[in-house]
Amino acid sequence: MQITLTLNGRRCTDEIPADMTLFTYLRQKGCYSVKCGCETSSCGLCTVWMDQKPVLSCSVLAARADGHEITTMEGVQQEAVEFGTFLADEGGEQCGFCSPGFIMNVLAMVRELPNPTDEQIKEYLAGNLCRCTGYQSHLRAIKKYLAHKQKEAVR
Incomplete structure (x- = not known):
């Protein structure tokens, strides 16, 4: 089957098997930030954005992405590096394996909830x-990042 989607701002048309997951498709397209830790939608490592909303790519068929915009960490590198610095400064990035999915969810949360409470943060990121x-x-890194973003917005 043929799909056409926008991947990190670039239009892609490919022939794929009907049972291919979005995770597998993205890895084949060179999006190596997308990791798979469980294949059961339980860990959040495979989080990407479909039309700016987080989805778990290990449990979404690539065919479902047809006609949609898909964003991986490769598509938001500047923001990812900015938040990643806060994460590392707070000791929240040790092995780094979970970081791409976590960062994608944090950046999505910041877009959706500009001033979240601690409970909202914990709820939003519960799947990571x-x-x-x-x-x-x-949590410390997220709060410091949010404070930084608020200062930037005032300038």
């Missing part, structure tokens, strides 16, 4: 698993 850290460093 990290086996190295204790999540408090993640």
Whole structure:
């Protein structure tokens, strides 16, 4: 079957098997930031955006992306690096394997909830698993990043 989508701002048309996951398609297209940790929609490592909303690419068929805009971390590198610095400064990035999916969710949350409470942050990111850290460093990094973004908006 043939699909046409926009991947990180670039239009792509490809012939794919009907049962191909979006995760597999993205990896074949060179989007190596997209990781798969569980293949059961439980860990959040494979998070990408479909039309600016987070989806778990391991549980979405590539055919469903036909006609849509898909964004991976490669498509938001500047923002990812900016938040990643806060994450590293707070000790929230140890092995880094979960970071791409986590960062994609944080950036989506910032777009959707410009001033979230701690509870909203925890709820929004509940599907992101990290086996190295204790999540408090993640929360500190997010709060400092949000404060930084608010200062930037005032300028």
